[in-house]
Amino acid sequence: MNILHKKGHSQSLKKLTVLKKEKVISKNTAGLYLHIPFCKQACHYCNFHFSTSLKHKEQMVDAIIQEIALQKDYLKGQPLHSIYFGGGTPSLLSQNDLERIFNAIAKHHTILEDAEITLEANPDDLDEVKLAAFQQTPINRLSIGIQSFSEEDLRFMNRAHNALEAANCIELAQAAGFHHLTVDLIYGSPTTSDEIWQNNIDKVLAYDIPHISCYCLTVEPKTALDYMVRTGKATDTDEEQSARQFEMLMQRLTAAGYDHYEISNFAKPGAYARHNSSYWLGAHYLGIGPAAHTFNGHSRQWNVANNAKYIKAIAQNNIPAEIEQLTKAQQFNEYIMTSLRTIWGTDIKKLNSIDPNMTQDFLQHSHSYQEEGLLKEKEGIYTLTTQGKLLADRIAMELFIEE
Numbered sequence: 134m135n136i137l138h139k140k141g142h143s144q145s146l147k148k149l150t151v152l153k154k155e156k157v158i159s160k161n162t163a164g165l166y167l168h169i170p171f172c173k174q175a176c177h178y179c180n181f182h183f184s185t186s187l188k189h190k191e192q193m194v195d196a197i198i199q200e201i202a203l204q205k206d207y208l209k210g211q212p213l214h215s216i217y218f219g220g221g222t223p224s225l226l227s228q229n230d231l232e233r234i235f236n237a238i239a240k241h242h243t244i245l246e247d248a249e250i251t252l253e254a255n256p257d258d259l260d261e262v263k264l265a266a267f268q269q270t271p272i273n274r275l276s277i278g279i280q281s282f283s284e285e286d287l288r289f290m291n292r293a294h295n296a297l298e299a300a301n302c303i304e305l306a307q308a309a310g311f312h313h314l315t316v317d318l319i320y321g322s323p324t325t326s327d328e329i330w331q332n333n334i335d336k337v338l339a340y341d342i343p344h345i346s347c348y349c350l351t352v353e354p355k356t357a358l359d360y361m362v363r364t365g366k367a368t369d370t371d372e373e374q375s376a377r378q379f380e381m382l383m384q385r386l387t388a389a390g391y392d393h394y395e396i397s398n399f400a401k402p403g404a405y406a407r408h409n410s411s412y413w414l415g416a417h418y419l420g421i422g423p424a425a426h427t428f429n430g431h432s433r434q435w436n437v438a439n440n441a442k443y444i445k446a447i448a449q450n451n452i453p454a455e456i457e458q459l460t461k462a463q464q465f466n467e468y469i470m471t472s473l474r475t476i477w478g479t480d481i482k483k484l485n486s487i488d489p490n491m492t493q494d495f496l497q498h499s500h501s502y503q504e505e506g507l508l509k510e511k512e513g514i515y516t517l518t519t520q521g522k523l524l525a526d527r528i529a530m531e532l533f534i535e536e
Contacts, residue, residue: 163418173255193444216408255292315346318348349370415467422443431459
């Protein structure tokens with residue numbers, strides 16, 4: 134069945150996805166992630182898998198379509214509540230590329246009528262022609278990698294777009310009919326003064342974006358930024374600056390009516406990201422493409438992070454993935470790590486369902502964080518306080534169960 138013609142089609146994918154706080158993800162549905170491993174140029178901070186050569190793009194699309202067929206039974210018939218094109222830079226795909234991929238998905242999976250279908254896009258790709266092409270596909274949500282509206286920030290990060298494109302692409306997307314938008318911003322860069330960060334927040338609020346993701350700049354190993362810091366060509370990040378700008382962010386966005394529903398994510402009521410929420414809430418998802426990850430509750434697997442090896446293996450009808458069966462401790466720790474970051478919190482009932490003895494350990498160790506005002510409990514649900522959010526990763530790790 135061809136799902137590409139939106140108008141008049143019985144399986145309309147154009148509806149705005151609504152994700153309420155009270156009703157999040159059905160246990161009987163799943164997400165699909167597709168990794169598009171191509172970029173125009175390498176951002177200095179990025180440690181995701183990608184190639185700056187588009188030479189084998191068509192072969193990669195063929196391989197992704199073939200893997201969709203090879204993995205068709207993995208989700209055991211669970212319908213898709215979300216489809217997410219990540220990368221890399223999925224906005225480098227043509228309309229034809231997307232149509233071929235969507236037809237393959239529709240052939241092997243049931244897609245819910247109100248499925249959230251997101252494509253990550255770079256500002257420099259979003260001109261009127263490209264946006265019109267995306268409108269001819271089932272994509273109903275764009276995730277735009279703005280990162281900053283400051284020219285100095287963008288040069289430091291080695292982004293492919295400039296400050297003017299960062300602003301214009303939002304207006305173009307909205308004019309093209311894409312109102313279900315999310316944008317990414319980065320704080321904590323050596324070039325991002327508090328004034329610049331305040332200006333970035335002001336600008337994104339002025340565009341009335343329903344969903345905003347904000348990430349602290351980190352120096353990841355083996356990235357260009359890591360090399361620049363080690364060789365003295367760039368200043369390292371400052372923890373006090375990052376914490377201060379995170380606090381500015383929380384204050385401004387919550388005051389503007391956004392729910393801070395995950396450490397890095399803010400949304401207006403009804404605009405929570407369905408796909409990413411499925412990760413945080415332990416729903417099953419299938420990852421397609423090189424370096425893509427897959428999870429079914431009791432095991433995780435990840436494809437080889439090498440384009441040539443991926444294409445060759447898929448051509449031979451082999452899925453080039455490593456599989457790890459999760460122990461109870463790993464399931465317990467993974468749930469703490471993801472749930473504690475969210476508005477829904479860590480549920481003692483869920484912990485007990487994994488292992489009651491481990492749950493007792495959690496209760497014992499969480500008490501000190503409650504006394505410090507970093508963690509709060511209500512009806513068996515543990516959530517971070519505003520101050521606790523500044524230390525989310527550390528608190529989660531200290532609550533882990535050792536194997």
